[in-house]
Amino acid sequence: MGKVVVDITMSLDGFIAGTNISTALPMGDGGLRLHDWIFGGKTEADAKMLDESMKSAGAVIIGARIYRTAIDDAWGGVNPFAAPTLVLANHIPDQVVEGFTFINDGILSALERAKAIAGDKNVWVMGGANVIQQYLKAGLVDELHIHIAPVLFGEGTRLFEHIGAEPVELKLLENIQTPGATHLRFRVVK
Amino acid sequence: MGKVVVDITMSLDGFIAGTNISTALPMGDGGLRLHDWIFGGKTEADAKMLDESMKSAGAVIIGARIYRTAIDDAWGGVNPFAAPTLVLANHIPDQVVEGFTFINDGILSALERAKAIAGDKNVWVMGGANVIQQYLKAGLVDELHIHIAPVLFGEGTRLFEHIGAEPVELKLLENIQTPGATHLRFRVVK
Numbered sequence: 001m002g003k004v005v006v007d008i009t010m011s012l013d014g015f016i017a018g019t020n021i022s023t024a025l026p027m028g029d030g031g032l033r034l035h036d037w038i039f040g041g042k043t044e045a046d047a048k049m050l051d052e053s054m055k056s057a058g059a060v061i062i063g064a065r066i067y068r069t070a071i072d073d074a075w076g077g078v079n080p081f082a083a084p085t086l087v088l089a090n091h092i093p094d095q096v097v098e099g100f101t102f103i104n105d106g107i108l109s110a111l112e113r114a115k116a117i118a119g120d121k122n123v124w125v126m127g128g129a130n131v132i133q134q135y136l137k138a139g140l141v142d143e144l145h146i147h148i149a150p151v152l153f154g155e156g157t158r159l160f161e162h163i164g165a166e167p168v169e170l171k172l173l174e175n176i177q178t179p180g181a182t183h184l185r186f187r188v189v190k
Numbered sequence: 191m192g193k194v195v196v197d198i199t200m201s202l203d204g205f206i207a208g209t210n211i212s213t214a215l216p217m218g219d220g221g222l223r224l225h226d227w228i229f230g231g232k233t234e235a236d237a238k239m240l241d242e243s244m245k246s247a248g249a250v251i252i253g254a255r256i257y258r259t260a261i262d263d264a265w266g267g268v269n270p271f272a273a274p275t276l277v278l279a280n281h282i283p284d285q286v287v288e289g290f291t292f293i294n295d296g297i298l299s300a301l302e303r304a305k306a307i308a309g310d311k312n313v314w315v316m317g318g319a320n321v322i323q324q325y326l327k328a329g330l331v332d333e334l335h336i337h338i339a340p341v342l343f344g345e346g347t348r349l350f351e352h353i354g355a356e357p358v359e360l361k362l363l364e365n366i367q368t369p370g371a372t373h374l375r376f377r378v379v380k
Binding site (some may be wrong): 012013014019030033061136144146148150151152153154155159160161163164165166167168170171172175177182184186 | 202203204209218220223326328334336338340341342343344345349350351354355356357358359360361365367372374376
């Protein structure tokens with residue numbers, strides 16, 4: 001059985017995107033800074049981690065806002081993920097790009113579908129923040145893979161908020177430092 | 191010349207204290223969890239880091255709220271720091287515990303006094319969050335020493351907010367993993 005994994009880059013002050021997210025700037029103002037470790041000075045260790053993350057994901061879950069803002073420009077009209085991708089939405093559009101399936105009956109339903117697709121591989125809850133927060137709050141996340149970029153954003157989209165007031169213990173699995181980021185993997189203690 | 195250092199433990203989701211801070215619980219509800227790496231299973235590496243932090247500080251800056259909530263119970267009526275401590279306050283009380291000096295003419299004045307006292311040693315901007323945020327926003331911090339405790343608090347006092355919308359680049363100096371925390375040291379790029 002695969003795991004339910006959140007795998008995302010955040011600034012040291014906890015932001016996963018800048019302000020003013022749009023189709024022109026799906027990561028918001030200055031948000032691409034977070035991915036310097038991927039698109040800037042990617043080392044062998046960074047590349048290995050990315051590759052493992054991509055290969056271990058048997059299904060991806062994203063929010064409808066990410067699909068809307070990224071699909072045309074940022075993703076050039078194709079699914080950039082190496083696995084079938086479920087899109088959490090209120091409404092199902094008439095036309096959907098191949099590789100994406102819209103789900104409008106809730107996060108549990110989406111996760112069940114994703115697990116069925118992923119089989120022994122992981123389900124990657126990719127984002128946005130509100131989607132990750134919903135799965136965290138529901139206690140459905142098994143592992144957090146957090147890449148900390150050495151920058152303070154000051155403003156933007158926070159990863160961790162609205163996740164409830166109950167503390168959640170984590171167990172560190174891995175800490176890999178590369179020039180571009182601090183790569184931390186935690187297991188959620190249940 | 192010493193450096194201006196923020197040295198503090200936060201949860202992975204960015205909190206440095208729980209909710210409901212009081213004299214009985216200066217770290218708030220459940221806040222002591224953050225210091226498990228100090229008071230729980232402190233390893234030799236943890237102890238060495240703590241010792242270095244304490245010894246490198248020639249002066250400490252804190253907020254009046256920390257003084258008020260911690261001095262009697264948590265600190266047993268004595269200054270727990272190994273260096274003279276300046277307290278940022280609006281009003282100067284009649285009686286002040288030895289080792290503390292109240293400053294009511296702003297963060298710049300306090301920093302000047304602290305630097306004069308510290309000499310070649312560092313000035314440790316210890317907290318609370320609002321004090322750290324003011325020094326960060328003013329661009330007066332040279333290094334961030336962030337100890338990440340493997341826990342999500344969900345609620346509490348956030349370290350990083352109200353620090354302005356201008357991104358601040360950091361340069362990682364050190365990443366030390368111990369069983370209780372991920373110890374990251376950053377230089378603020380100016």
